[in-house]
Amino acid sequence: MHPRQAQSQSLEPQQPSASHPERDPAFDELLTYLRQNHGFDFTDYKPPSLMRRIGLRMHEVGIGTYRDYTAYLQANPNEFKPLINTLWINFTGFFRDTLSWEYLVADIIPRILRQKLADAPIRVWSAGCASGEEPYSLAIALAEALGIEQYQKRVRLFASDIDANTLHQARQGRYSALKMANVPIALRERYFKPLGNYYSVCSELRSPLLFLRHNLLEDPPMSQIDLLVCRNALIYFNQDGQMKTLVRFYFSLNHAGVLFLGSSELLPQADRLFKLLSVQHHMFRKVEKSSLTPELLIQGLKRA
Ligand SMILES: C[S@@+](CC[C@H](N)C(=O)[O-])C[C@H]1O[C@@H](n2cnc3c(N)ncnc32)[C@H](O)[C@@H]1O
Secondary structure, eight states: OOHHHHOOSOSSOOOOOSSOOSOOHHHHHHHHHHHHHHOOOOTTBOHHHHHHHHHHHHHHHTOOOHHHHHHHHHHOGGGHHHHHHHHSOOOOOTTSSHHHHHHIIIIIHHHHHHTSOTTOOEEEEEESOTTTHHHHHHHHHHHHHHOHHHHHHHEEEEEEESOHHHHHHHHHTEEETTGGGGSOHHHHHHHEEEETTEEEEOHHHHTTEEEEEOOTTTSOOOSSEEEEEEOSSGGGBOHHHHHHHHHHHHHHEEEEEEEEEOTTOOOGGGGGTEEEEETTTTEEEEOSSOSSOHHHHHHHHSOO
16 A cells, blocks of 8 residues: 555654654654665754655655654665655755855965966865766866866866765766856856757866765765865754864865855854855865864764
């Protein structure tokens, strides 16, 4: 029987609230099930956002309690894929938050280039890159600053995400006219080829990019990074998860490397590891000496 027919209870999963401050233990059991059976650990994510997303999927299949949904997942192994697709929020766009990108182009990229010897490599990481608009925006900004030849010679651009599906789209580098709306026409003509109803990233822009599946909370960070862009991913992590990731970013960045966070991500913990370069655009520079003890730094680096 489809669970929609089997359910007579409310379809709203229980969430902690002022009147129900206790967290539903069945929610934690569901997370334990996902960790033990599918290897996805959501311990460091914010519960309310997870509950909202899982609730959406439960509503779609007509299930009202976490306990019934865990049983449904056990009985229907194919259910894991749509659930996980609901959990990763892949919304993104080219030059998302245009004013911040203007600042990056006018101030931060020239500053990074000034600090480099003429032929020195430039290593950039777009972490939580979703379907690729962010790393391709970075690629365009760097190609414009350096010229396409120097860009191809010197830049190494890592683009990572936990979600294999969205990474597949990123690797393809094909975007609809609607998705391209925020790319100025001159840049679109320079770096994309029209392909039917789509625009395809040109090979010169693509060649320095390396797409890889990477879990910010578990995998070792990229090293010797000059510019680390991680926007709108940390916002889904709880304080422990944010701190753990910031410590990894600290080790990832070169001396004076720059961290660019999302427009709602002004994280108080970042003060101990980074100095604000722009409060408006959420850009930070690595500090010489962090105020964290070596023990705390190392703890942040440990695998989950
Ligand atoms: C809202 S999108 C942000 C995309 C892009 N950075 C931007 O700001 O437009 C968040 C991305 O973070 C990814 N993500 C979530 N948890 C992650 C983790 N633990 N490790 C790596 N990526 C993660 C999601 O799959 C998703 O693609």
